[in-house]
Structure formats: C-alpha cells, structure tokens
Amino acid sequence: AQKITQTQPGMFVQEKEAVTLDCTYDTSDQSYGLFWYKQPSSGEMIFLIYQGSYDEQNATEGRYSLNFQKARKSANLVISASQLGDSAMYFCAMREGRYGGATNKLIFGTGTLLAVQP
Amino acid sequence: GAVVSQHPSWVICKSGTSVKIECRSLDFQATTMFWYRQFPKQSLMLMATSNEGSKATYEQGVEKDKFLINHASLTLSTLTVTSAHPEDSSFYICSTVAERLRAGSYEQYFGPGTRLTVT
Numbered sequence: 001a002q003k004i005t006q007t008q009p010g011m012f013v014q015e016k017e018a019v020t021l022d023c024t025y026d027t028s029d030q031s032y033g034l035f036w037y038k039q040p041s042s043g044e045m046i047f048l049i050y051q052g053s054y055d056e057q058n059a060t061e062g063r064y065s066l067n068f069q070k071a072r073k074s075a076n077l078v079i080s081a082s083q084l085g086d087s088a089m090y091f092c093a094m095r096e097g098r099y100g101g102a103t104n105k106l107i108f109g110t111g112t113l114l115a116v117q118p
Numbered sequence: 119g120a121v122v123s124q125h126p127s128w129v130i131c132k133s134g135t136s137v138k139i140e141c142r143s144l145d146f147q148a149t150t151m152f153w154y155r156q157f158p159k160q161s162l163m164l165m166a167t168s169n170e171g172s173k174a175t176y177e178q179g180v181e182k183d184k185f186l187i188n189h190a191s192l193t194l195s196t197l198t199v200t201s202a203h204p205e206d207s208s209f210y211i212c213s214t215v216a217e218r219l220r221a222g223s224y225e226q227y228f229g230p231g232t233r234l235t236v237t
Contacts, residue, residue: 035226037228042230043156043209043211043230043231043233044228044230044231045162045211045213045228045231047226047227047228091161091162095226104150104152104215104226105152105164105167106152106162106164106213106226107164108161108162108163109161110160110161111161
C-alpha cells in the first residue's frame, strides 16, 4: 500500500529566506505522481507543483521547486524567498498510476504547518 | 479562476437530518470526482471515488449507506450525509482531475470545501 510521510508537523522560517518541507513516500508502483498542495486557513486546497515518477528533471513553479530523489523516495518542497502569505498548511500527496479513472485518487501526508516570520 | 465549485460552503444541521453537498466542475467535464473529509488539524482522507453514470467506489471504513454519492452528469457530483450525527461534523472537499496545458502534466483541482456542523 502506498504511504506518504511528512515528519515536520510545524516549521518556522524568516521572511525572504528559503525553506524545505520534507516528504517521503512508499509505493511498489513504477508509475506515480507526487503533488504538493497549500491549504491556508480558509480551507481551500491550492495546487503548487507536480512531479511525475518518470520526469528526469525536478519540477519548478515560480518560487516552488521539488527536490525529487527517486532512489531515496523523497519529494521535498523548496520555497524560495518566503513571503508572509506563504504561512499555511502544506500537504504532500501521491497518486499511483497514469492519468485516467479511479487510479487518480490522491493519498495525503499529515501536513506541515509553515509559519513565516517577519 | 476556480475550476471546481462546491455548495454550500458551510452548513449547520440538526442531528438526524440529511445534508446534500454539491460539487461542480466548471468549464470541463469530469468523469471522475473524489470526495475527501478533513477533521480539524488533520489530513485529507479519501472517502469515495465518484464515477459518472455508475456506482461510487468507497474506501474501506466508509459507510456507503450513510454517505450517498450521486454522479448524474459530467459536471455534477453530490454527497448526501444521511441521518447526520455530531461526529460527522467535518470539512468535506471534492476534487477532480484536469489536464494542464503543458503536455505530460496535470493537476487535481479541489473545490473550496464545505464545512458541516451537526448539532
């Protein structure tokens, strides 16, 4: 069974500094996808970044980058130049299988609460 | 802009009553939608996978007779919490998959969620 682990319940970072949020996963599938979502206090889930298991390059989306280390089964999120608005809960998630049908369900980690300090 | 909407955004109901939550995909067709629930300060837990025109697939431990899912069209899935009890109070979120413009990449979009409080 697939599993997502986020070992940091909470993190502090100074504004304008970079922060890394850890995520490790476990799956027996060769094809899978890894996601990071941001959930502010309003509750909405905001998609940040996606990494496919066959992607050779680490995904980047603006200030977000994903440090994908396949052999170690880790997919850490790096946020550069932190902003006060980055304060939120961050969830790592994994999907097994390719796009299409019921295989697209996501399994979520327990989340990391990030607080950006001025 | 939002690609998935939910209604209502919050609801308070009395114990024993039923509550229906709607999830709509905007501007695209969703053959599959997912329903999650999230207790305070906890992660999202998948409840069921809703497939258009067929029965939903429930995760282990989720009572299908209590959480009725109907996916009657390609843009609408509904979750009905029947005979609600205080322990059903939670944040319910639906989601669906849409392919991004960039080839080989796609996202799972989430609705804004429905906060259910059962008194």
